Amino acid sequence: MFLFPSRRHDPLPLPYSTEVHCHILPGIDDGAPDPSSSLALISRLQEMGVRRIIATSHITEGTFPNRRATIADAYSRLKAEADAQSVILPPVSLAAEHRIDDDFLRLDSQDIMPLVGPGSEPTDSPLLLVENSYAVQRADLDSILFDLRLKGYRPVLAHPERYLYYHSHRDRYEALHASGTLFQVNLLSLAGYNGKDVRKVAEWLLEHDYIDLLGSDMHHLRHADALKEYLTSSASKRHFNHLEGRLLNDSL
Numbered sequence: 001m002f003l004f005p006s007r008r009h010d011p012l013p014l015p016y017s018t019e020v021h022c023h024i025l026p027g028i029d030d031g032a033p034d035p036s037s038s039l040a041l042i043s044r045l046q047e048m049g050v051r052r053i054i055a056t057s058h059i060t061e062g063t064f065p066n067r068r069a070t071i072a073d074a075y076s077r078l079k080a081e082a083d084a085q086s087v088i089l090p091p092v093s094l095a096a097e098h099r100i101d102d103d104f105l106r107l108d109s110q111d112i113m114p115l116v117g118p119g120s121e122p123t124d125s126p127l128l129l130v131e132n133s134y135a136v137q138r139a140d141l142d143s144i145l146f147d148l149r150l151k152g153y154r155p156v157l158a159h160p161e162r163y164l165y166y167h168s169h170r171d172r173y174e175a176l177h178a179s180g181t182l183f184q185v186n187l188l189s190l191a192g193y194n195g196k197d198v199r200k201v202a203e204w205l206l207e208h209d210y211i212d213l214l215g216s217d218m219h220h221l222r223h224a225d226a227l228k229e230y231l232t233s234s235a236s237k238r239h240f241n242h243l244e245g246r247l248l249n250d251s252l
């Protein structure tokens with residue numbers, strides 16, 4: 001069988017310089033396990049064009065019971081390692097990827113950590129990165145998102161393309177987006193890293209102009225390798241052309 005070689009080009013830079021979704025802080029979720037690993041991930045992001053980082057460690061009931069203090073401690077360990085290795089860190093601010101679970105509903109307001117870029121002042125309506133369970137959408141999701149907006153947050157649903165239960169209910173994407181929930185799609189989903197179905201839905205969201213932010217959702221070096229590969233593909237060029245001028249990443 002004759003196979004056409006897929007067209008490749010020099011790696012494009014990421015279409016943003018502010019990373020809004022990554023797990024680079026050491027030892028507090030399923031991202032970097034230790035400070036040296038954190039530095040390796042940061043270095044890979046910088047190679048791809050990232051200049052500012054909003055670190056979004058998980059806050060998930062039972063699995064990753066982080067709070068502002070545990071996240072700040074992890075950053076201190078990262079900073080100490082950077083200093084020890086004479087590495088200059090890019091500007092980093094601390095936020096979270098909040099799982100919408102019962103713990104989230106009980107969080108003190110001081111432990112709700114919106115997406116505020118390093119060096120930026122918090123706005124009156126900060127963006128808040130939230131994720132659904134992968135198994136099932138909560139029945140009260142819409143009312144929780146509504147309450148967040150009443151409190152002044154603009155919810156950003158992390159990787160909407162990864163919730164398989166929405167794939168055959170695309171009207172849910174339309175309804176969520178129309179009601180004011182922003183969407184952050186993972187580059188690795190557009191790359192096909194999470195499978196063909198997820199890639200198809202990510203491209204559907206792109207074509208319908210539902211992508212407000214992109215993120216690497218970087219957890220480990222395998223993600224960095226897959227992302228680098230994607231940046232040389234013809235698909236990345238097509239995706240980034242479509243998204244030009246639309247992403248909110250660098251406004252944070």
Ligand SMILES: [Fe+2]
Nearest residue numbers: 021022097217
């Ligand atoms: Fe994440």
